[in-house]
Amino acid sequence: MKGVNMLPDIKIDKSIKENSIFMSKDTAEHNKLNSKNIVLHFGLLKKQLNIKINNHLPFEQIVLPQRITRQIAIPDLPYESYFKNNHLHLGPVIGFMPNGIYQKRKSLLLPRFKDYKDIKGLIFVFSRRKVNKKSRTITGYYYDPSSKKVIKGIFPYPTVIFNRALMSRKRLKYLKSQGIKIFNNPHRNVNKYTFWSRVSRNRHLLPHLPQTSIYRGPSSVKNLLSAYKTVYLKPLRKDAGRGIYRLEDRNGSFILTNNKGKVFSLKGLSQLNNIIGKQKYLVQQEVKVNINNRKIDFRVYMQKGRDKSWKCTAIETKVAKAGSVITNSSNRIKIMPGLQAFKDIFQLNQKQTEHLTEKITRVCTKALRQFEKAGHRLGDVAFDIIIDKDLKIWLLEMQVPYAAERKAYRKNDERQVLSVILPAPFEYAKSLSGF
Structure with missing residues (x-):
């Protein structure tokens, strides 16, 4: 300090x-x-x-x-x-509030402390139910580097909380009123249209956004289909690819493919009302990037470090199964490191790869600032993006509660980023704490 x-x-x-x-x-x-x-x-x-x-x-x-x-x-x-x-x-004294499932399986949290020697101090894991307002204490489990275990204890209110769980506005307001700095708040995904709407207010980012509108019936689909021939219908609030449809206009015949790969032939766009029902959807231009009939997109991890500035700590390339319209975990064949994909797929050399990574970082940082202006306090997020054949970056969505510890259950290719992304938020937490 x-x-x-x-x-x-x-x-x-x-x-x-x-x-x-x-x-x-x-x-x-x-x-x-x-x-x-x-x-x-x-x-x-x-x-x-x-x-x-x-x-x-x-x-x-x-x-x-x-x-x-x-x-x-x-x-x-x-x-x-x-x-x-x-x-x-x-x-430093740092509180970490993970999703409830990890309260029960604390061993999955241990990789978070890989870089503890650089952080030091008291880092404890807790749930919102263990906050005692009367005594201003929190019951939880602290990381002990000598045993590499978490040990139960009672702690004072921390200086900083790294939040990865849902918290009521009332509880959040109380903790902030005590002087605690909380980041990754609010800890919920911004709905897809809100993301587009907020980011599009920055004229420099507008070219990085697919054409998007709210679904208000077949007429709202017709114009985008006329322009792009293929669009995506996405539910505003669902994640993990649930409820997504790809709609293609094949010379007046409409082909609809759902997130599980099932294909429907529509007699007319009016049939969409029966399929979508009363759910709120958006309609979005498809940005076509396919390698050997496999859809690919990228997951970009943006995290704040010791200097409190945004950094791109990792990029993953998600490669879908042949014919799949999405690249989520149940519909892909593999994940590649992003830098490897830049070289293998786009044939970029080292300098070009570095330049593209810097460009991705700048675009994502500008998008994050739009949310920070709106009052979001963030330090650890993931973006889903597309990079087209001209190396143009397209922003699809931002995820705050992205899959992190959950990746420990998945294949080796998904676990590669864990050693980088899991410990990083404590660097930012330490800085916020004044150490």
């Missing part, structure tokens, strides 16, 4: 009283501690401690009590710390 001296040596001692802190006289003088006590900041907990001088301690070593309140003990972990005036900041 700029402007302060990081203390190299913090010791946690369960034998000393909860209201004491030990250091040598030289350490106290070096840190310009001009009173008999300091205020410890551990997450959002503040605790006054009396300074006890012990000149047998090495210079810049601080000994803290393990128990600092009746409920809260400081786990014995590697921490970073600094003095600011008479305030000692110990951390």
Whole structure:
């Protein structure tokens, strides 16, 4: 942290009283501690401690009590710390709220901590039901690097929460009112038309968006079909390819293919009303990119790092089964690393690959800023994009609760990105925490 001296040596001692802190006289003088006590900041907990001088301690070593309140003990972990005036900041203290299924299978969360040595501090996993407003504590499980396990404990409110679960507005408002910084909020996918509508407000991004409109009956399909011959009908709120149709105009005959590959021949566009029913759909131009009759598109992982700026941390190429109209997990044959696909599919050299990756990053970052302007606090998202034969980038949608830990159940080709994307959000969380 700029402007302060990081203390190299913090010791946690369960034998000393909860209201004491030990250091040598030289350490106290070096840190310009001009009173008999300091205020410890551990997450959002503040605790006054009396300074006890012990000149047998090495210079810049601080000994803290393990128990600092009746409920809260400081786990014995590697921490970073600094003095600011008479305030000692110990951390980082980061809360991680994953989807409920991972509360039960915590072993799936362990890859998140692969880079813990670079983060340090207290990172604990919790569910929204374990927040105790009365005591301002949270019961959860912290990561212990020595055993590489998660251990149950009671913790103070963290400085930052990395959110990957649904949270009510009321609960979110409460946690923010306590001073906690929360990112990946709101943690729900933006519906497909809202994504298009918001991103299209940036005139520089409009050329990167397929022509899109809300389905309001057969007439709303006719114009796009006349222009592009093939369109997609997509439900606004469903994900994983559910409910998607591809509609093709073959010289006045209309061929409809659903997400499972079933083909229907329509006598007229009026039949669409019976198929779609009352669900809200959008109609979207198809951007055609097929390799050997296999549809391909790309998953771009955008994550914020220590400098709080967006970075493209990984790109995947999703290759569909022959004839499939979508590339989701049940309809594809493989995933390739994006950079490999740029070379194999588009015949790009190293410099051209780097240039394309930079361009993808710029386009996705501009789209993200549209959402940040609207109040979304994000740090970890995925985009689905298409790259056409002219290397033009087309934005399809943005996913906040994208498949992450879930990939651990899938084939090796899908698991390749996990070591990169899973630990990355804690870099941003640490930065937000002030360390």
